Amino acid sequence: MSDESRPHRTAAVIPAAGRGVRLGPGAPKALRTLGGTPMLIHAVRAMARSRAVSLVVVVAPPDGTATTEVRRLLDEHALPERTEILVVPGGETRQESVRAGLDALPADITAVLIHDAARPLVPVDTVDSVVEAVRDGAPAVVPALPLADTVKEVEPGRPGEPEPVVATPVRARLRAVQTPQGFDLATLRLAHEKLARLSGDGEGATDDAGMVEQLGVTVVVIPGHEEAFKVTRPLDLVLAEAVLARRRATDAY
Template sequence: MSDVTDAPRHFRTAAVIPAAGRGVRLGPGAPKALRALGGTPMLIHAVRAMARSRAVALVVVVAPADGVAEVKRMLDEHALPERTDVLVVAGGETRQESVRAGLDALPETITAVLIHDAARPLVPVDTVDTVVEAVRDGAPAVVPALPVTDTVKEVEPAAGGAPEPVVATPDRSRLRAVQTPQGFDLATLVRAHDTIAVSGEGATDDAGMVEKLGVPVVLVPGHDEAFKVTRPLDLVLAEAVLARRRATDAY
């Protein structure tokens, strides 16, 4: 792997972490990003994951509109890499609105941006660096991904828990499960938000918005530990991964 610190001086990367969602699938309580993992809020783990990359100069945390002060206090209470600046801004009602708020907060010196889920707290720094390097090398949009190991069925949705008829079985060898951080040339992602989001089309991730522009999106290898903490069982797995890292001094 090449050294991301060798990037030209004009190439500067920021990370935006939308953390304004409530995370209802984890059950009642604090927003998902503020749930504890190994005694530390998941959001702190996610910020540290971005800040560990020497290529990331700034991390923008997009907090719930009524939680900006709380998130700022939380960040102040936990140690973060000093070489990376951290900024907290208020998010919107949707993930798209929150990402756009993060983009609007970036200084003019930033040329590339990573969009990272706060609910993926354990992504390794090598994965972050791989995404940054691919953008630095000229890819306008880069997504880490893993091969799909389960057979996937396309169905006709049915209401009320009724059996759903299968309409197709996609070729698993051509499917990938995408992760974050997703990396972008900043101008490309801003254009996607200016055109796709404004038109009301939207997408389930930022790379999908760029795809709708007709701009190529490339995949790089993801990592098993970059999984998304969505359900209580995911939190158990994340605790186990974190405990193993701490036991082996890998964290």
């Protein structure tokens, strides 16, 4: 079958193996509840609501029982039936977990989204826009927002001590990147393979788009959404609860 006639299927990979220490002690960040439902469930629903996504791979913590526990958690909540949900064990680092998710994809997947479980409220329109940009030919796509604050580059010092400013980047050229990040699957696999060979673990980049950039491949930015913020600190959880309450009151979410 030629590339032109081959069906194009898109999958989403959600690494959910981190503990999220900045939210404080307790359950892993992906399992913290938002409106009474674990954030992971919200994130899976956000991907599955897109009709362009036919498979969601959830990457669980690497310990022996986590995969079974995550599978049971998913089975306890209503999810779109048209979307296949797969759970696989991850690795010790985020990049290892993403690679585990990529390795689990079937042969007919041509595009992949990588989405943070800690971004539970990304709108489906944003997901669809990322998929559309990849299908239109972009090898790597990230949703992003302009920055509201001026950013300073500093010389890092000891915690609590003053740090000297070394540069002030032009704010108009800066964007705060969100997820899902979308990729041509072959391009993302090549990035993971090449960087893992060069550095041993592929941890030189802070996100998957950064890994693709290191191949010399152009990453394009599309408009993100203010509700696709990352829930990292307790205050973020308060904001997420407020957004979810508004959605449920106005959109029958």
